Amino acid sequence: MSEEDDLDLSSLNDEELVQQMHDDLYDGLKEEIEEGVNILLERGWQPYDVLTKALVEGMRIVGIDFRDGILFVPEVLMAANAMKGGMAILRPLLAETGAPKMGKMVIGTVKGDIHDIGKNLVSMMMEGAGFEVVDIGINNAVEDYLAALEEHQPDILGMSALLTTTMPYMKVVIEALKEKGIRSDYVVLVGGAPLNEAFGEAVGADAYCRDAAVAVETAKSFMSRRQGSALAGLQAAGD
Amino acid sequence: MPGESLTRPSTLLIACGALAREVKHLLDVNGWSHMTLTCLPADLHNTPQQIPGAMRRKIRASRDRYDRIVALYGDCGTGGLLDDVLRDEGVERIPGPHCYQFYMGTDDFTRLAEAEPGTFFLTDYLVRHFDRLIIKGLGLDRFPQLRDDYFGHYVQLVYLAQTEDPELDKAAQAAAERLGLIYARRLTGYGELETFMAEAGHGDNAVQPVPAMRLSR
Numbered sequence: 001m002s003e004e005d006d007l008d009l010s011s012l013n014d015e016e017l018v019q020q021m022h023d024d025l026y027d028g029l030k031e032e033i034e035e036g037v038n039i040l041l042e043r044g045w046q047p048y049d050v051l052t053k054a055l056v057e058g059m060r061i062v063g064i065d066f067r068d069g070i071l072f073v074p075e076v077l078m079a080a081n082a083m084k085g086g087m088a089i090l091r092p093l094l095a096e097t098g099a100p101k102m103g104k105m106v107i108g109t110v111k112g113d114i115h116d117i118g119k120n121l122v123s124m125m126m127e128g129a130g131f132e133v134v135d136i137g138i139n140n141a142v143e144d145y146l147a148a149l150e151e152h153q154p155d156i157l158g159m160s161a162l163l164t165t166t167m168p169y170m171k172v173v174i175e176a177l178k179e180k181g182i183r184s185d186y187v188v189l190v191g192g193a194p195l196n197e198a199f200g201e202a203v204g205a206d207a208y209c210r211d212a213a214v215a216v217e218t219a220k221s222f223m224s225r226r227q228g229s230a231l232a233g234l235q236a237a238g239d
Numbered sequence: 240m241p242g243e244s245l246t247r248p249s250t251l252l253i254a255c256g257a258l259a260r261e262v263k264h265l266l267d268v269n270g271w272s273h274m275t276l277t278c279l280p281a282d283l284h285n286t287p288q289q290i291p292g293a294m295r296r297k298i299r300a301s302r303d304r305y306d307r308i309v310a311l312y313g314d315c316g317t318g319g320l321l322d323d324v325l326r327d328e329g330v331e332r333i334p335g336p337h338c339y340q341f342y343m344g345t346d347d348f349t350r351l352a353e354a355e356p357g358t359f360f361l362t363d364y365l366v367r368h369f370d371r372l373i374i375k376g377l378g379l380d381r382f383p384q385l386r387d388d389y390f391g392h393y394v395q396l397v398y399l400a401q402t403e404d405p406e407l408d409k410a411a412q413a414a415a416e417r418l419g420l421i422y423a424r425r426l427t428g429y430g431e432l433e434t435f436m437a438e439a440g441h442g443d444n445a446v447q448p449v450p451a452m453r454l455s456r
Binding site: 116 | 316318319320337352353357377378381388403
């Protein structure tokens with residue numbers, strides 16, 4: 001057994017522990033992440049700080065190395081599963097402590113498509129960034145999206161597809177939103193391996209997001225624009 | 240026959256490496272000596288964004304030496320970008336998003352995909368290279384616990400057999416067990432691949448231009 005395997009996480013100071021958790025996330029070590037999260041909470045850290053400083057920051061590094069071709073899908077999945085372990089501990093605590101809310105998103109894979117690795121990563125990173133995420137799963141028909149939008153009233157609709165044969169269904173959903181006159185009520189983000197920016201434009205989405213990190217940044221940017229225009233509207237009403 | 244001349248046009252087939260064995264076989268058994276096969280590496284499927292550029296380079300490097308060039312490729316996850324390149328270069332492609340469809344036939348494939356979206360397909364090539372492309376390619380040799388992340392929503396594995404080969408059948412069955420999927424086998428032969436090659440070899444108008452994969456507003 002190597003020296004690293006024997007590392008006692010509780011012997012590290014906060015800074016060292018957070019650094020170690022970034023390394024453990026990178027290496028996909030779920031149990032170590034769960035242990036690190038518990039130690040930080042025992043030391044009085046706010047759940048939101050554990051989430052952002054230890055987990056989200058660690059996944060941000062993983063995302064950069066994935067984009068740069070240093071890490072590949074299996075390593076990212078291992079890291080995501082480790083983060084999931086930490087999130088499971090933090091989720092109820094975040095709800096109790098009233099962590100900041102960035103907005104709400106409904107997300108699902110389109111009809112005919114059962115792939116959800118990318119979608120799950122986006123869901124997790126969006127949640128980590130403070131969005132409330134309603135994940136409606138895979139193989140969703142127009143009616144599923146419409147029902148979820150009506151029930152949850154999100155700010156953002158996310159659609160995912162892995163197959164060339166299923167990605168055109170995004171246009172079907174967006175056209176249905178237009179027909180019902182509710183297209184402008186939502187920011188529509190699309191993503192998936194065979195998609196590209198031109199496709200996103202062609203189907204009438206607000207943006208194509210090439211990975212989970214871009215999805216989070218894009219969602220934040222749309223939310224701040226929305227809040228900006230809402231504020232401007234209020235000011236105009238007061239004039 | 241209209242469109243057929245005594246001298247058949249020299250034709251270059253640019254194929255995915257995953258089709259090399261099958262295309263070579265069809266060229267040999269049909270005596271299509273006027274058609275030449277060249278391939279792009281099958282491993283490009285792991286980085287589909289590199290396929291359009293590799294195809295363009297191959298076309299441009301070969302154009303002067305052939306009467307016509309034909310692409311034996313699916314869209315293969317390029318999201319329509321391969322078709323953009325082929326349209327720019329005036330090269331026709333066998334219709335369909337991937338080889339499963341043209342082996343099985345468009346109608347059959349569409350019916351099956353709609354009836355059970357959770358179908359994972361193997362071809363002769365994929366059965367032969369299952370360990371390298373699927374197990375190692377997805378990192379399941381290092382992280383077997385990821386199996387359900389990848390295949391949790393799949394229900395069945397359908398082996399689309401190009402040839403009668405009991406060894407491949409056995410290997411495909413073992414692959415299904417390893418992935419935890421119900422196993423089924425369909426003997427497709429070469430399907431639309433053979434028809435398309437025959438038409439391409441005549442140099443007539445039977446080969447239709449590639450339909451646009453992308454949608455326009």
